[in-house]
Amino acid sequence: MGSVFGSRSSKEEKASTDKVTDGLSNQTRHPEAPKGRPTPKRAVAQSQRRGSVASTGDRKEDAKRARERRRADMTRQREALANGDERYLPARDKGPVRKFVRDYVDSRYSVAEMFLPLAVVILVLSMVRVPALQNIALLLWLAVIALIVLDSIGLWFRLGKALKQRFPNEPTRGAVPYGLMRTLQMRRLRLPKPQVKRGEKP
Template sequence: MFRRSTANGTAADQPGAVPASSEATQPSSGKGRPTRKRREAEAARRVPFIERATRGSRPSRAELYARREAMRRGEESALPARDRGPVRRFARDYVDARRNLAGLFLPLGLPLIILLNVPSPLIRYFAALLLYALIFAIIFDSIFLAWAVRRAAAARFPGEPLRGLGMYAVLRAMQLRRARIPAPRVRRGEKV
């Protein structure tokens, strides 16, 4: 197969060799247009993402502010796809109606992290112990929240897809209540 021609014949006469005429009969497969120059490809990549997404029309500051306010109010048309639908609205209301340990991480965890840098070994020991206890309590509360939201949503919305609903609820619970978008519609302790 990989031999040179011999005195008796050529390499094409050997078994397993590809005849030269078969290569000429195959059509060339091109893309039908010339390749772009490098500077053209780089210039196309430099276009800002918002400009690419809206095809040249950039939203004004007032339009962006109006869209953000519509998201805060919870208008369905202004929400991203992950927040739309009655199941996600129920999960948001379920999270907003209960007290969550995950929301306490910043107010309680940050001072404990600062106490870890105190020179006293006793204070550092108790700060680390409390910080680990807080983290484990948040983990268990988040697991229970995800389970409870999925169970309540399955009972209220039979046949609806619940994929990712538990994680959606946990991530909302981790946010500070005032910073949640859309803003909470129910008070704490209210029945959902």
């Protein structure tokens, strides 16, 4: 009985070894993916490389290396927000749809981007103990709010139409709100930094 089980176990081990050897030889003979199969995306390949980093066995050293990797990733992300490098942008800013929205917004003037400086002026006027100036401040406040609402509604429809024309077969969910939120920031404070000039066609 022992010899029977021993021979069966050795046969199974040999078959398993043969499969591993065949797999390694196939990888050696075919370093690239077969024709017709998609090449893995860069982000997937990078994540696979990061995940394949072997542990040193020292928890403190592993934690130190993880912090260094995170620090390097954050540095690349900050640089990407400044220069528009698509490879390292945050997920919410990645892709041709989001880039088009940013360029569309940055190429136009919007009332919303002047909200902060106008709000400061209105606040100062409202603090002056002169009834006439306080009334002016209130009227200015109402006018600014109304203009921002009207401008945002117009942008919503124009941007939505432009997205349908430019990306008819791609998902654009959340793209218009993304553009509206960008209009609330002053141009020089926007991130990622604007890559087009005023009046330039995106």
